[in-house]
Amino acid sequence: xxxxxxxxxxxxxxxxxxxxxxxxxxxxxxxxxxxxxxxxxxxxxxxxxxxxxxxxxxxxxxxxxxxxxxxxxxxxxxxxxxxxxxxxxxxxxxxxxxxxxxxxxxxxxxxxxxxxxxxxxxxxxxxxxxxxxxxxxxxxxxxxxx
Amino acid sequence: xxxxxxxxxxxxxxxxxxxxxxxxxxxxxxxxxxxxxxxxxxxxxxxxxxxxxxxxxxxxxxxxxxxxxxxxxxxxxxxxxxxxxxxxxxxxxxxxxxxxxxxxxxxxxxxxxxxxxxxxxxxxxxxxxxxxxxxxxxxxxxxxxx
DNA sequence: ATAATAATGAGAACCATAATCATTTAGGCA
DNA sequence: TGCCTAAATGATTATGGTTCTCATTATTAT
Numbered sequence: 550x551x552x553x554x555x556x557x558x559x560x561x562x563x564x565x566x567x568x569x570x571x572x573x574x575x576x577x578x579x580x581x582x583x584x585x586x587x588x589x590x591x592x593x594x595x596x597x598x599x600x601x602x603x604x605x606x607x608x609x610x611x612x613x614x615x616x617x618x619x620x621x622x623x624x625x626x627x628x629x630x631x632x633x634x635x636x637x638x639x640x641x642x643x644x645x646x647x648x649x650x651x652x653x654x655x656x657x658x659x660x661x662x663x664x665x666x667x668x669x670x671x672x673x674x675x676x677x678x679x680x681x682x683x684x685x686x687x688x689x690x691x692x693x694x695x
Numbered sequence: 696x697x698x699x700x701x702x703x704x705x706x707x708x709x710x711x712x713x714x715x716x717x718x719x720x721x722x723x724x725x726x727x728x729x730x731x732x733x734x735x736x737x738x739x740x741x742x743x744x745x746x747x748x749x750x751x752x753x754x755x756x757x758x759x760x761x762x763x764x765x766x767x768x769x770x771x772x773x774x775x776x777x778x779x780x781x782x783x784x785x786x787x788x789x790x791x792x793x794x795x796x797x798x799x800x801x802x803x804x805x806x807x808x809x810x811x812x813x814x815x816x817x818x819x820x821x822x823x824x825x826x827x828x829x830x831x832x833x834x835x836x837x838x839x840x841x
Numbered sequence: 842a843t844a845a846t847a848a849t850g851a852g853a854a855c856c857a858t859a860a861t862c863a864t865t866t867a868g869g870c871a
Numbered sequence: 872t873g874c875c876t877a878a879a880t881g882a883t884t885a886t887g888g889t890t891c892t893c894a895t896t897a898t899t900a901t
Binding site: 668684 | 793813
């Protein structure tokens with residue numbers, strides 16, 4: 550995604566909530582748009598350096614999540630990773646390395662995604678659970694850890 | 696699963712690791728075998744009462760995970776839930792309620808599971824990632840929270 | 842029985858995250 | 872342009888889930 554396009558979408562969405570799109574928040578959104586998977590506060594802090602202090606970073610993540618710019622992701626104990634929400638980043642799934650904990654995005658083409666959605670409907674169809682989303686997490690070993 | 700069968704399988708598996716299957720550990724395994732989804736330490740502690748103190752409970756969970764009796768599961772911020780490992784509990788997927796955080800198991804029949812495995816293979820086939828397992832997490836609202 | 846080893850439990854320590862609060866910054870308006 | 876008000880920031884402190892420590896207790900092997 551082009552940076553300026555993303556910035557416009559985020560800015561507009563935040564505007565609806567009367568939330569300002571400040572420099573620090575832009576940095577966080579940009580760093581996440583460059584990442585190839587969800588990032589924790591600690592990982593982002595490393596990427597960003599001292600220009601965004603941890604306390605501000607945590608608050609920024611919470612603010613951006615509340616406005617549906619970011620989605621939290623849980624795959625390792627005790628740490629929350631964030632990624633751009635689906636409407637910004639596209640629907641995708643995750644490869645979770647059981648060795649190093651890194652999470653990588655994978656895209657699926659429409660045909661595969663349709664088959665997956667059919668499976669989800671098959672599963673929830675019989676229950677009283679109302680589906681809003683699904684996530685296919687594939688665990689294994691990434692190239693580095695094999 | 697019959698209690699005695701489960702106990703035998705767990706006991707035998709722990710024996711291979713020279714780990715004792717003590718009363719407290721039996722209580723935890725039993726509580727998880729009765730649960731209809733992954734349970735956190737806090738939830739288990741509520742189920743078990745004061746007979747298994749928290750510090751012992753956490754250690755028991757770690758020990759049982761190390762011997763592949765339990766599998767950790769991450770779906771809400773900052774809390775790890777455990778369930779019996781797949782070889783004891785069967786392969787299944789999860790319905791995660793976005794409102795209350797509860798996680799419920801769902802079984803899939805073989806035909807559906809085959810279709811899902813085919814999708815996973817389609818996705819990882821093109822990459823250098825080596826799959827060991829997959830998890831389909833369906834988010835939405837449980838009956839209580841609708 | 843006894844020695845050796847593992848398990849237990851109470852409490853302290855740890856670490857990721859959230860809350861506090863004084864200060865700074867930014868947008869609305871004269 | 873310069874105030875005024877509300878929002879954002881950042882250093883610090885608090886919180887809560889989890890792990891560690893260590894003295895005590897229980898279990899296994901000889």
